[in-house]
Amino acid sequence: MSSVIQPITYLMTSLRPNRMVRRSLTYGFLVLGLLLIGPPIHRSAWLGSAQLHTLIETITTLLGLTTGAMALVRYYTRKSSTYLLLGSGFLGAAILNSYHLAITSSFLAGRTPSALSALTIWSGAVPQVYLSLILCASLVAWMRETRRPSVTRIKEAYVYCVMAFWMVATLLFFTFVPAAGGYYPDRFITHPTDLAQAVLFVVATIGYLLKGAWKDDDFEHCLVLSLIVATAAHLVFLSAFHKIFDASFFAAHALLNAQWVLVLVGLLVSMHSIFKREAENATNLSQANRSLATEVRERQTVAEALRQAHDDLEVRVQERTLELLRANEELADEIAGRKQMEHALLMAKEAAESANLAKSDFLANMSHEIRTPMNGIIGMTELALGTEMTREQREYLDIVKSSADSLLSLLNDILDFSKIEAGKLDMEMVAFNLRDALDDALKTVSFRAHQKGLEVVCHVLPEVPDALQGDPTRLCQIVLNLLGNAIKFTREGEVVLVVEKRNEVNEAVVLHFAVTDTGIGIHREKQSTIFEAFTQADTSTTRKFGGTGLGLAICARIVDLMGGRIWLDSEPGRGSTFHFEVRFTLQKNSPARYKPIGIEMLRDLPVLVVDDNATNGRIFEETLVTWGMKPVLAAGGPQALAALQHVSGKENAFPLIIVDARMPELDGFSVAKAIKLDPNHSESVIIMLTSAGMRGDGERCRELGINAYLPKPIRRSDLLEAIKMALGSQQHGEKGPPVITRHLLRESRRQLKILLAEDNAVNQLLAVRLLEKRGHTVTVAATGKLALEAHETQSFDLVLMDVQMPEMDGLEATVAIRQREKKSGKHIPIIAMTAHAMVGDRELCLKAGMDAYVTKPLDVGYLFAAIDELVDSALQPSTV
Ligand code: ADP
Numbered sequence: 001m002s003s004v005i006q007p008i009t010y011l012m013t014s015l016r017p018n019r020m021v022r023r024s025l026t027y028g029f030l031v032l033g034l035l036l037i038g039p040p041i042h043r044s045a046w047l048g049s050a051q052l053h054t055l056i057e058t059i060t061t062l063l064g065l066t067t068g069a070m071a072l073v074r075y076y077t078r079k080s081s082t083y084l085l086l087g088s089g090f091l092g093a094a095i096l097n098s099y100h101l102a103i104t105s106s107f108l109a110g111r112t113p114s115a116l117s118a119l120t121i122w123s124g125a126v127p128q129v130y131l132s133l134i135l136c137a138s139l140v141a142w143m144r145e146t147r148r149p150s151v152t153r154i155k156e157a158y159v160y161c162v163m164a165f166w167m168v169a170t171l172l173f174f175t176f177v178p179a180a181g182g183y184y185p186d187r188f189i190t191h192p193t194d195l196a197q198a199v200l201f202v203v204a205t206i207g208y209l210l211k212g213a214w215k216d217d218d219f220e221h222c223l224v225l226s227l228i229v230a231t232a233a234h235l236v237f238l239s240a241f242h243k244i245f246d247a248s249f250f251a252a253h254a255l256l257n258a259q260w261v262l263v264l265v266g267l268l269v270s271m272h273s274i275f276k277r278e279a280e281n282a283t284n285l286s287q288a289n290r291s292l293a294t295e296v297r298e299r300q301t302v303a304e305a306l307r308q309a310h311d312d313l314e315v316r317v318q319e320r321t322l323e324l325l326r327a328n329e330e331l332a333d334e335i336a337g338r339k340q341m342e343h344a345l346l347m348a349k350e351a352a353e354s355a356n357l358a359k360s361d362f363l364a365n366m367s368h369e370i371r372t373p374m375n376g377i378i379g380m381t382e383l384a385l386g387t388e389m390t391r392e393q394r395e396y397l398d399i400v401k402s403s404a405d406s407l408l409s410l411l412n413d414i415l416d417f418s419k420i421e422a423g424k425l426d427m428e429m430v431a432f433n434l435r436d437a438l439d440d441a442l443k444t445v446s447f448r449a450h451q452k453g454l455e456v457v458c459h460v461l462p463e464v465p466d467a468l469q470g471d472p473t474r475l476c477q478i479v480l481n482l483l484g485n486a487i488k489f490t491r492e493g494e495v496v497l498v499v500e501k502r503n504e505v506n507e508a509v510v511l512h513f514a515v516t517d518t519g520i521g522i523h524r525e526k527q528s529t530i531f532e533a534f535t536q537a538d539t540s541t542t543r544k545f546g547g548t549g550l551g552l553a554i555c556a557r558i559v560d561l562m563g564g565r566i567w568l569d570s571e572p573g574r575g576s577t578f579h580f581e582v583r584f585t586l587q588k589n590s591p592a593r594y595k596p597i598g599i600e601m602l603r604d605l606p607v608l609v610v611d612d613n614a615t616n617g618r619i620f621e622e623t624l625v626t627w628g629m630k631p632v633l634a635a636g637g638p639q640a641l642a643a644l645q646h647v648s649g650k651e652n653a654f655p656l657i658i659v660d661a662r663m664p665e666l667d668g669f670s671v672a673k674a675i676k677l678d679p680n681h682s683e684s685v686i687i688m689l690t691s692a693g694m695r696g697d698g699e700r701c702r703e704l705g706i707n708a709y710l711p712k713p714i715r716r717s718d719l720l721e722a723i724k725m726a727l728g729s730q731q732h733g734e735k736g737p738p739v740i741t742r743h744l745l746r747e748s749r750r751q752l753k754i755l756l757a758e759d760n761a762v763n764q765l766l767a768v769r770l771l772e773k774r775g776h777t778v779t780v781a782a783t784g785k786l787a788l789e790a791h792e793t794q795s796f797d798l799v800l801m802d803v804q805m806p807e808m809d810g811l812e813a814t815v816a817i818r819q820r821e822k823k824s825g826k827h828i829p830i831i832a833m834t835a836h837a838m839v840g841d842r843e844l845c846l847k848a849g850m851d852a853y854v855t856k857p858l859d860v861g862y863l864f865a866a867i868d869e870l871v872d873s874a875l876q877p878s879t880v
Contacts, residue, residue, distance in 0.1 A: 020215045027209075027228060034232035037251075042240065044247035050104070053245060056253045057101040063260035064094025064127075070267040074219075077274055081141045084159055089134025090263070092163040096127035125193060128234065128256070130166070132200030135227065139207040191239050198234035201227055218273065222266025230259040359422050367415050368662045371691035372613050374411070375713040377404045379619035382716055386626070408713070413550050416477075417533065420557040427561055428698060430743055431587050432472035434511075435460055437743075438497070439868060441476040445483045454487060455494035464501050465509055467587035472743050474558050475582070479513065481551040482578045486517035490575070493518025507586050510564075514579045521572040531556040531566065555580070596724035598795075603628040605727075606653060610640040610671060611660040611689075616712075620658065623716055627723075629656075637666025641674055644681055652683050656723060660712075661690035661697070672704050685726045687740075689714060701739045708740035721745050751775045752797035752867070757787035757813060758833070759805045763856070767800065767833075770860060784808030788816050796828060798867060801850065803834040803841075810834075811848040818849035829870035833858070 068091030075083035100123035184190055205227040213220040237252035381401045385394065419425045442458050449456040479497065486495040495517045502510040522530060533553035559566040564582035607629050609620045617633045624631040632654070634640035640659070647653035657675060661668035668688050675681045687708040688701060701709045707726040710718065722740050729737045738744065754776050758764045768778045779794065781787035785808040787801070799817070803810040814830050821827060832845040835856040842853045852866045 023214060023221055027224065030225060030228050031232070034229070034236060034255075038232075038236040038240075041237070041247045041251045046247045047243070048245040048247075048250045050245065052250065053253070054101060054105045056250065056257065057097060057104060060253070060257050060260060061094050061098045061101050063257060063264065064090055064097055067260050067264045067267065068092075068094055070264060070271070074267055074271055074274075077271070081145060082138045084156060085134055085138040085141055088159050088163045089131060089138070090260075092134070092167055093127040093131040095167055096123075096130055100124050100127060125197060128194075128197045128230070129200065132197050132204055132230070135204035136200060136207065139204065139211065142211060185242060189239050190242055194234045194239040198231055198239060201231040201234060205231055217270070219266040219270035222262045222269065226259040226262035226266070229255050229262060233259065356422060359418075368691045370411055370415075371408075371712050372616065374404060374408055375691070376613070376615040376619070378408070378713045379616065379623075383619060383622055410548065413548060413554060416554050417550050417557075420554065420561075425558070425561060426698075427474065428471040428741070428743075429469060429585075430472065430738070430741065431467065431469050432743060434464065434466050434468050434472075434499070434584075436868075437472040437476055438479060438499070441479045441483065442497070444480060445487055448484075449487045449495060452487060452490075453492065454490055456483070456487070456497075457494060458497045458499075460499040461501065464499050464511060465504075465586055468509070468584040469587050470582075470584040471562070474562070478555045478558055478580060479515070481555050482513075482515040482580075485551060486515050486519065486576070486578075490517040490519030493575070502581060504586075507588070508583050509586055510581055510583050512579065512581045514577050516575065516577040518575040521574050521576050522568070522570040523572050524570075527568060527570060530568065596721065596728040599627060599720070599724065601727070602723065605629045605655060607631045608634060608640060608643060608654040608657045608684075610634045610637065610657065610663070610668070612636045612663045613660070616660070623719065627720060636663050637668075637671045640671050641666075644675065644678065648678075648680050651680055654681065654684050656685045656687070656727065657681075658687045658689065661688050669700060669704065672706050676705050687719075687722055687726060698739060698741075706739065707737075710740070710742055710745075718742065718745050751777070753777045753779070753795065755779050755781060755787060755790055755794075755796040755799045757781045757784060757799065757805065757810060758802045759783060760802075763802070767858065770858070770863070771800075774864065784810055784813030787813050791817055791828070792820070798870065799828055799830040801830050801832055803832055803845065810850075811844065814845075814848045814850050831863075831866055831870065 068087050068089070071083050071087030071090050073087075075087050103123050184192065189195065205224060208214065208220060208224050208227060211220070214224045233252040233255035237248040237255065241248035241252065243249070378401065381397050381404065385397050385401070389397070416425065438458055438460065442456060446456050483495060483497065495515065498514045498516070500512045500514075502512045504510075531552050533550060556566050559580050559582060562582040564580055566578070566580040568576055568578045570576035605628075607624055609617060609624070609631050611617045611620065611633075612635055614635070617635065621631045621633060632643060634643050640657075644654070659668040659671050663671075668690075672686050672688065675684060675686060686706045687710065688706050689710055689712050690697065691712045698709060700706075707729070708722045710722060722745060725740055725745070754771055756764065756767055756771070756778050758767060758780065759782050764780050764782075768780065771778045779790055779796070781790050782805075784801075784805050787799070788808065790796075791799070799814075801810040801814055805813075808816075810832060814832075817828065817830065829852070830850045831852045831854060832850045833854055833856060834841060834845070845853050851870050854863050854866055
């Protein structure tokens with residue numbers, strides 16, 4: 001069933017015309033209906049009465065009043081000039097209609113002076129004219145409003161006044177002016193005056209239709225309907241009725257009532273929709289109010305939560321502020337504490353610094369105080385050994401000397417260690433020859449090694465550069481310590497020193513030294529502590545081997561100061577290898593050579609010796625006298641200056657001045673400074689002797705122009721060499737030669753005067769180059785005979801003798817030299833150089849009196865080794 005209804009409903013809905021069409025059709029049908037009912041009503045013979053007319057007019061008036069009042073209510077509900085005009089118009093029309101009602105009522109008939117009934121037609125027309133005009137005026141007002149919406153609305157009072165005036169004027173007019181009948185029974189339009197109202201209603205109808213509001217607005221729709229009805233009432237019935245109270249007459253009145261009803265309905269519908277909308281608005285408003293209230297409540301809750309959070313925050317902020325205050329107080333306390341601590345630290349630092357200062361003063365004092373008597377012991381022993389004595393006495397003195405030497409080395413160790421600890425150990429930066437320095441070190445220990453039956457080998461690999469810059473004394477100290485230990489802790493086997501080059505960058509080279517022994521070795525657990533001071537691997541061995549446990553600690557500290565590292569490999573029972581690596585700078589230029597003067601030049605040379613220690617003074621005096629010099633002793637700085645003052649008239653009265661560095665009142669440096677400032681003595685050669693080398697002393701010497709700076713106790717041979725070198729440089733007028741140090745002495749001792757007997761020019765050139773490169777001075781003799789002559793006239797340290805030469809061969813020349821030497825008692829080392837590498841050649845050479853034998857072509861290493869060996873053994877006796 002529903003399946004049938006549904007499409008029908010849909011069809012109907014879709015076919016249903018829209019509202020505008022519907023309303024247009026309604027207007028059309030209404031007009032048509034009204035036109036159609038016109039003729040039958042005209043033809044009807046029915047006749048009403050005056051009472052019916054009064055009743056209808058009463059209804060009309062009431063309807064008009066109600067409609068007017070309603071329209072004004074509508075106006076006050078939603079203000080619009082149309083409703084004001086319509087409302088007041090309707091009211092006015094109603095009032096005018098009531099006048100018509102009064103005139104036409106049967107109650108007043110015959111009671112008025114004039115025939116009021118004569119006014120019936122006119123009074124009936126007046127409200128209609130009035131109404132139709134008002135309706136047209138409402139249209140004009142609407143048009144004005146639409147065109148210029150900003151224009152202020154018509155004031156109500158004016159409207160009411162105009163209405164009242166109009167009504168009064170109308171009443172008065174109809175009261176006093178008698179109206180014409182206006183009835184033409186023969187014409188189709190019997191009452192043509194009514195056409196005027198009909199035209200006005202038609203205009204209003206057309207105006208409202210054109211306005212177009214009827215399409216949507218219910219009131220306007222009803223208004224248009226009412227206008228059509230009113231137009232029809234006038235056009236169809238009122239303008240064409242024949243008799244008063246006939247069917248057309250009443251039909252017109254009924255239609256006029258219908259006109260009011262329609263307007264009223266429109267107003268009611270409009271009011272209803274307004275009220276409905278208002279009610280909806282009110283509902284929406286209350287809804288909105290409710291949701292607003294809910295929102296307000298929610299907001300209040302949120303605000304409450306916020307306030308709570310704010311309060312919490314306040315509390316927390318207060319707590320934090322308190323904490324912060326507390327932390328600040330703690331911080332302030334801590335800062336105060338820190339400041340106190342800092343102050344204490346500063347005090348401690350100052351105390352430590354002053355303690356350190358005191359320590360270094362003490363160190364310098366100790367060094368001086370210990371070395372001075374040691375100097376006495378060693379010096380006097382050396383002097384004594386130079387005198388005639390029995391074999392027993394010599395033996396005792398030898399023991400005294402060797403004991404003094406060991407005591408001195410022990411003291412040196414202790415002082416060195418304290419110097420390192422106090423940060424007072426200074427590293428020198430001098431040019432030196434590595435192989436020579438190591439040879440020296442080896443020589444020192446080789447005697448002890450040979451006594452124990454140990455082999456000591458030194459192997460410097462060929463790629464290791466020789467000419468280095470650094471501190472050779474400290475290097476030798478390390479090597480000597482390691483070699484000394486190796487020998488001490490090895491019963492049998494060998495001790496080997498190997499030097500390798502690790503790397504060479506720019507002007508520097510890193511060398512690796514390894515001292516290997518076949519001794520007792522060191523346990524693994526002891527290896528890590530072995531470089532600490534006073535540590536010994538096996539305390540029970542202390543007694544057996546002796547020692548202080550300082551040696552390795554000193555080595556480690558020195559290596560550290562040199563920017564290197566030290567370590568060891570060892571296996572108990574198998575031996576140990578001590579390694580260390582240090583960096584040296586390569587020499588750019590070979591150092592300036594000293595040309596020492598001969599000992600004979602020292603004869604009668606005045607020397608000023610400045611030393612506060614009487615024993616030392618005596619030793620110097622006697623030593624210098626043995627070399628033929630004329631020493632003058634001064635027991636301190638002031639005395640020395642006085643002695644110099646004494647001879648101030650004489651220029652260079654003391655070509656040589658030997659000064660002790662450490663003296664009370666005026667120290668050696670001050671004395672040297674005063675001497676250099678005195679023009680009479682500024683040329684004097686100054687040799688400074690020190691018992692406690694201090695940081696920066698070398699630099700001070702250089703600045704002051706001191707020629708030599710040597711440690712005490714000094715060996716006689718060293719002193720002599722230093723004197724000869726210093727005076728030699730003075731004599732040769734060398735500018736700014738390096739300060740003569742113990743190391744420089746050692747170096748210079750190796751610069752030999754060599755006589756080269758060689759006939760071959762190429763060989764001559766080669767040998768000369770090689771030898772000179774090593775710092776030796778070479779004199780060439782092309783034959784044996786010339787060599788012999790040179791030997792006679794000049795002094796040489798060594799002869800390199802070619803065996804085969806013209807005129808006189810090497811063997812003959814050697815024999816001649818040895819013959820000559822028998823008288824002088826000297827022995828010059830002669831090395832044979834021969835291409836005759838035959839069996840028996842060596843014996844021939846040695847038999848002729850030569851000391852060594854090298855074959856040609858020359859092996860440089862071998863040649864130098866032979867030279868060094870011979871020179872060392874030749875120098876040995878003279879150093880005592
Ligand atoms: P010491 O004066 O006692 O020799 P060192 O510091 O030179 O002081 O040596 C510390 C200790 O290291 C020695 O007592 C010894 O036990 C051990 N030691 C050092 N060198 C060697 C070595 N070559 N072989 C075995 N033990 C060694």
